Amino acid sequence: MNNTSHSRAVRFLSGLFYFFSIFVLIALPGHLHSQWIPQSIPVNEPMLGLEFVNETIGWAITYNSSTSDTAYIIQTTNGGMNWHIQFRGDVGLYCIDALDDNICYAGGADTSGFAIFLKTTNGGLNWESPI
Incomplete structure (x- = not known):
């Protein structure tokens, strides 16, 4: 060459x-x-926290203090394809932490500014304040 x-x-x-x-x-x-793939959620508020415990089960919190004082905890059991409301309250929720498919914690403040702490031990059927 x-x-x-x-x-x-x-x-x-x-x-x-x-x-x-x-x-x-x-x-x-x-x-x-x-x-x-874009997904929709059942409320028209921004999502502030998202926590998945596996590829199908997850929780999210939504809250927008400029439009309302209502926060939502929503859950999916199919990887985010569908979401359903588990908790609605006149509080501000800012953080969420799920340990497994039954235990999940959420924290924030009520309308007076006092701390609020929510917990479920049954997959979100009931949310209670342990303190």
């Missing part, structure tokens, strides 16, 4: 590499984001 054909081969391979690099940079981000 002489220098001319070697130079052409290097230029061809460089161009091919450049083309595929650009193709990957354009195609890859769309492919990575294609795994995310």
